[in-house]
Amino acid sequence: MSLEAKIMDELKNAMRAKDEAALRTLRAIKAAIIIEKTAEGANGEINEATELKMLQKLAKQRRDSIDIFDKQGRKDLADKEREELAIIEKFLPQQMSADELKKELQAIMEQVGAKTPADMGKVMGVASKQLAGKADGKAISETVKQLLAQ
Incomplete structure (x- = not known):
């Protein structure tokens, strides 16, 4: 099952559950997939390596935001980013210790x-x-x- 198919299934489940954090994150991932698929030279297809890079980039953005928000004392925004990061990490391979x-x-x-x-x-x-x-x-x-x- 491709990443896009997994995202769509999860998106449907999040809509049924009215899970706001999951919806927000899954929509961001879906948007990133569409951007990658429509990028020059992609021919409407993306491979697993590109999917992995894209997810890592999204996770890194969340980690950087968490650091910034923690430094600025914005716990509310940092918590939102942590929720999103947890959802993105579900689709990434297990990280090494x-x-x-x-x-x-x-x-x-x-x-x-x-x-x-x-x-x-x-x-x-x-x-x-x-x-x-x-x-x-x-x-x-x-x-x-x-x-x-x-």
Whole structure:
């Protein structure tokens, strides 16, 4: 079942349940899907990789908004964003734990021969591709920095 079909099913369920947060979030995802499908060169179709990137982008936007709203003391707006983030994360693959991420990155560092912080670019290039969808880019970057600094 494609992401679009899953979203439509969830949207129907949210309408029946009168779940305002789910409706708001699912409509945002649906709008993002339509934008991707109508983008130049998409030919009305999007693949799983594009769907994953789009969902990660939406989740990152919510996380950034939560940080900003928390700093400004706007708990009401931060809570709305948290609700939306939880719904978006239902459609994303399970994220790696910190320990799993560390093990994967150590293996990648051995594979590319990275030893110093100057080798971070090599590691990030490979890690970003291999761990796409499994870990947040910010978490990957911070973990690589820690491992190379040791």
